[in-house]
Structure formats: structure tokens, C-alpha cells
Amino acid sequence: MTLEKFSDIYYRAANRKGTNSDLEQLLAHPLSSQELQSIPDDRWLAMFTMKIFQSGMNWQVVRNKWPGFEEVFWGFDIEKMCLTPPEMWEKKATNPAIIRHLGKVMTIPTNAQMIQRAAREHGSFSNFIAQWPADDITGLWAYLKKHGARLGGNTGPYTLRLLGKDTFILSGDVEGYLRAQKVIEGGRDTRKSINATQAAFNQWQQESGRPLCQISQIIAFSVGDNRV
Template sequence: MTEFSVIEQRACERAGGVDALESRLIRPEPPESLAMIGDDRYLSVMNRRIFRAGLTHRLVDARWPAFEIAFADFDVEAVAAFDDTDLQRLARDEALIRHRKKIFAVRDNAIAMQAIIDEFGSFGVWLADWAEDETVELWLELRTRFTQLGGNSAPAFLRMCGKDTFLLTGWVVKALNEWGVYRGRTTSRAALAEIQQLFDSWHEATDRPLCQISQILALSID
């Protein structure tokens, strides 16, 4: 298997040096910080990611203050109590993005999040407890529990809220192929488990967080 130092060296060359590369890399939040984030913020970020899927991020972000107002600042208990009439009205609101399935998904996700809160005390505590070597399992758990978090939306949500995760963007998958470290499907449970092991080995060898490893992979190819 290609040593990650070789991949990182190529990324450094393409970025313009070590300092230039480091300046582009993100840093995840530590577990204690994730545990302190309010449940309302997690619900907001989750649904902002859902609305971003298929749309320009700038458009969604510009509308998000109106979403905060419409959905009671994403108070989990309040949103879980919305009835169909409330949601149908919001699905026609021109201040929002009128996507009926995603509007209804906000309530579904509040209900799902409330179940986690009832069991673990807060969503942040539940999220913070997931270890890096179980990242793929976390993706699958999010996809199972929540609505509209398929594809790359679950890992993208984690990245947005600061939970360490790698992403399997087109650039990352292309890099895995070009470096000869993984070829084949990236969607089956078995494939994801194999890719998780690959990232775990690089994480152990470099002590870099998973998010930086996937960024470096993406930056290592033309």
C-alpha cells in the first residue's frame, strides 16, 4: 500500500508547500466541545445540509435565517410537535425553499433526535461518543435514524458540525484509485468497511484526523 507520506508530499507540492497545505486543512472539534453544542444547533445544521443537497450552498445559507424563524429556532421539542397543517403552510412559504419532502423531513428529524436526547441526555453527547474507527457505522446509523441523510449527506453533516469524518467525494475516490490503494464500489457496507480500515491505518500512521486525510487525498491529484 502507498505510504501516506508519499501522498502528502504530492499534496504539498500541488498546494505550494507545507505551510500552504496546512493552512487549507480543517480541524475537528474535540469530543468535549461536541457534547456542549445545543441540540437545536445540531437540528439546524442537519436540515441545512439536507436543503443544500442539490442546491447551491449560498442560496440555502441566504434563506436560513427565515428557516430559523419558521422552525422556532430549531427547538427540538417544538419542531417535533408541528402538525401537518403547520408543515403544509411552510411548504408554501416563499421566504423558505419550497421543497415539501424536505420541509416534512425537518419534523421527522426532530422526532428522531428527540428519541436520542431522551436516551442519552443530548444529541451532542451521543455524537461525541462515536470513535473515529467507527465512522462508517455512524454514517449508517444517521442514515437509518434520520430522513434525507442518504448519499454523502450524513458525512457532510458531520463535517459541518465539527465531528471528525472523512468524505468520499469524487476527488477523494479518484485519488484512492490513482494511488492504487482502493478500487471498486464505495457504497456497499463491505466496501465502506474496507475504506474505513484504510483511513484508520493512515490515521494511526500519521496521527492526522480523518478529515485532513481525506482533504490531503483530494489535493494530491490533478
């Protein structure tokens, strides 16, 4: 498989956005490992929960309700979430202060238990995330999907990106580009497609020295309906 040179992707994206400087101002910057390790574990659970509730809903509606979520779920304290009995979860799911959706509420204890297990082994869930190598970021996606609840698709990756872990995102534009380049053929989430995508991003990272999140954004800016 012959990939397009990243310098050519960058040139096209910069032209579409105006100048190199215009493009650079749009790019995300991941946190360092030390910065990631300072994130309290409850914030991972809170953000997983927010992204799960935003899936299939207006994101702003969830944001507007979020203070109620923080109050009802005790600031997403991991130990409290793991000790809460099943009948209390059902009661919490009917609280008008949150968006009442039992299925999504029940992801909270499952994801809290995932975070607690990783924290016991690595000192904190943030340590676990920070130590995961970028050249196998899709392995972290798979871990979240396997051990968590409703963290497959782009939910897990978007949460990682929002909290500063370097990851690419398979947005519609990025997936479309990868299909045009025949990196992805067939199902997007098959092991073959995921491995090929990780290999492509690893190559572009070696070429550019850029974080995965910026490579992902630049690809998206180089295609699709996003001209200035």
C-alpha cells in the first residue's frame, strides 16, 4: 500500500484553510504524559458518561443538564459508583435533574469498575492512559470497548481526545479519505481495517513528527466540505 505523502496532505489542507498559519491555529495539542497523569480518575468517568449521553442526542442539551449529573452521581466518585447498589441506579435513572435513560445510566457502574481495576494495577486510571503507546492507540480503543460499556465506535476515542490523550479520530471525512486511499476496505471496525489505519497513521507520524490528533485533523481539513 502506497500512502500519499503527509507533506502533500498538509499542503492541500493549508490551501483550503488559507495559509499554513491559518491551519496551525485550528490544530489541537495533546497533553504531556505528566499532565495526563494529573487528571483525577473521576473526570474520566464523567467524560465517558457525557459522551455516552451525547451519542444520538443534541450535545448542548446534555451540557445544559450536566450540573445535575454531577450532583446526582456525587461528582462521579469512583469508589461510590462501584459501591452503589443496583436498585439505587434504577432510582437515579428517574431523577429529573438528569436525562432519564436507564440503559445509559447503567454504563456508569460498569465504566467505574473498569477505571477502578486499571487504577489498582497502575496507580490511577490516568497513569494507565498516559502510559499507553501512541503507536497502538487503536489497542486502547479496543480495551475501552471490551472492558467498558458503550465505549465503542468514536465514543472512546472522542473522550480520549477531549481529555488530552493523543489519538486520531475516524470522523466521516477521515474515513472517507482512508477509503479513497484504500487503507480501509470493507468494514471500518474490522481488525484488518483498524490495523491498516494504525499503520498508516504511524507512517505519517514518522514523516511529520506531529501528534496523531493533528494528523487526523489535517487529513479532515484536506478533504470534505470545510473550505474557508
